[in-house]
Amino acid sequence: MTDLIETLKGALSPGGVLTGEDAQAQAQSRWTRLGTPLAVLRPVSTAEVSTILKLAHAAGQPVVPWGGKTGLVDGAQADGALALSLERMNAIEDLDTAAGLMTVQAGCVLQTACEAAEALGWLLPLDLGSRGSATIGGNISTNAGGNRVLRWGMMRDMVLGLEAVLADGTVVSSMNRLVKNNAGYDLKALFVGTEGTLGVVTRAVLRLRARPASQDTAFVGVEAFDDLPRLLRRLERGLGGALSAFEVMWADFHALVTTPPARGRPPLEGRYPYYVLVESMGGEPAEDQARFERVLMGALEDGEIADAAIAKSKAEREAMWALRDDVAQTGRNAPIIAFDVSLGIGDMEAYVDGVRAAMAARWPGEASLVVFGHMGDGNLHLIAGMGSRESADLHALEDIVYRPLRAIGGSVSAEHGIGLQKREYLAWSRSGPEIALMRTLKASLDPRGILNPGKVFAA
Template identity: 55%
Template sequence: MTLISELTTLLGAGGVLTGTDVTSRAAGVWRADPLDALAIARPRSTSEVAGVLKLCHAEGVSVVTQGGLTGLVHGADATPEQLILSLERMRSIESIDPIQRTATVEAGVTLQALQEAAEEHQLAFPLDLGARGTATVGGNAATNAGGNRVIRYGMMRDMVLGVEAVLADGTVVSSMNHLIKNNAGYDLKQLFLGSEGTLGVITRLVLRLREAPSSQNVAFVAFADFPSVPRMLKRVDRELGGALSAYEVLWKNFYRLVTEAPASNQPPLAADYPYYALIEAQGNNDKIDKQRFEEVLEGALEDGDIVDAVIAQSSTERQKLWSIRDDVEQTFRYGPPVVFDVSLPIAAMETYVAKISAALDEQLDKAICWVFGHLGDGNLHIIVQTEAGDAPQSRETIERTIYGPLEKIGGSVSAEHGIGFEKKPYLHLSRSATEIGLMQNLKAALDPQGILNPGKIIDAPQSALR
């Protein structure tokens, strides 16, 4: 029997897609190019995932695991000789425990579905991304997703209590821990979180839920200079007593881009300040929380930490303020941009942005560098475009300009989107040779044939079949 026939026998009707059923699918949510792979295997359970991997391991066929395909670093790209393992049929929310405040789910569950299920129990799963309706929790875990509220709740890694994963040879590692505190030996789940499917396939998870906040306050503020930005961050974090949930900063040119025609967002503040921030706080008492929020902003205005501010007075106004921050599609105005996701010390941000902006102006014709992001947790999104729309043709030059300065200031080439193929050449800027060597040893130990998502993050072991 061929591998395809064996997979069909294992997975049943609809379990294996080939031919146009593969190529009719896009390679990613943000992409137009089609998938190209040997086939797509669509298991319904951990045991079926194990069966697929056991067969592929025996045949030496590489496997690329795919979730919601919302990634930005080509971490789920496949080639014609590789098998795609899609978890799209593993979408069960198995249980929600309102006492232990946990959710047990299959990896194919979308982030939004989990959020809505938690809300029915007056609980919340605090990870939040713009792609919440498509991104899967398994993919979120495999890439250690971040999002808008890392400053309060941490990355995906901080929300995972247990995982079940399948190794390259089909061995199932079930570590479905439900406890917040469990120091019994090595924390094996950490091997798979952020590994982008290169060490094993996450199939089920135990996730930590939180009590749902009952109040939300959002403001949009302006600053006179950059030193005021981290000063205000410390102030609101301290004076709001742990309620701060988001601190999103926009450089002036990005603010103008998303609030001037043809953008549909109305500018809440004048567009001549150098920096802006969206500040969000979540609590449990509407009246008291609103009063405290307003008092903190009033004090900041009086002291000159901010120079202007507007506070949302309704859920509609809160959504409009968030829409300004999230309207990234405006950066496609001149054609496809080049998108970056970096992390660096907050104190180094002003100098870093000025340096890369000047370098891009020098090297490219009419280069535009838009900057915004989750500054509260050290994460900036940098989007580079040219008025001629030819930024992708200068990608290597742009990448060297953006990534190069990060090594000396202790920054990271990837804050929350992973490494994939795209950032692999620059991994050495953020990880030492010893660290990369240890990563390769782990890869060799868990996937000696190198069949799991080969070529992503680090090179496969020398013994890889293909």
């Protein structure tokens, strides 16, 4: 491989190839295992990405794309591979304010893109905890979700066009700028959510939305699980398309983020088994606020919510979101394992209770489970602890969390992807013919298996 790396040094712009300690210094993340790459490559253009892949393809050398390095499933682990970091391809190339389109390079950090859109009166609706590190390319490769999926969909729904480099270095520029385009196959889908195993995303055209003029936020307490889906439906109908977040916290999560050393304070006086952060975004601040309060009042009168605090200021809204975002408090139960699953709302209560009971039976006195998530789209995060880092315990825990999903058609990965961590559970959410078809695509687009090998399914 020394020859290949020397060739790359000659082919890429200055600073394009890091090796040794310089490479290992890049392979650090508190979120994910990045392994020990042979080198870290930092192309500055699509042409350089193409050069890298052409050479790697000829050499049969694995390449692992790197974005913000804050994924949660070890999808960027690069042991023995060339890490291909998009960090120097981070420009916002164009922001078309007439059409509401942003053309951006893959290495651009999500928050940077969001702020650029906002500054010009537009909204890039993707919103997630890692917004300050995750890149647009990573968001595309993992089909990122987050807090507003129930209104604006996942990253898939924001990508109108993209450019990707195939395993052999072929550049496929599919930079469509149209909302409606049925001229031939939709090739974007090959690269959205496929975790860099079918190509390296280099650029994208993102669809922006009108920046809302109003933002109404409430923190509500709910007495019974069955009230949650009823509340959700009421908000969907009553707010007429303006509901933008429905974030549910089980009582244990709420307790954790409102108890010292956490600095959050409970927005409501009473104690409830469930709390929901509700948000609505619209176009007329005064009218929207009145409607928001009216719909919540209806829910209060009909008993779907027991109490509600409505944010009266930006500071109050930020304090509510800070509770939801203070996931780091779950570290107080360390060692912990974070899960990201998806299931029908109707199955959630029994599922969570079942996981909790099974954990308590397996690790009496040691088990902890903190639950929260984007209930509006079926996505729950479970933060589980059992006082152990043993792999036998980890496997037992995964079995407890994932196995019940099989019977109810749940997913072992709602938004984080499969990477390495969930590979052995893929078959619990997808059938044999589905996985065979994924392998057909992989073999067809990456016949030498050099693109992020071993991720999603075994090479």
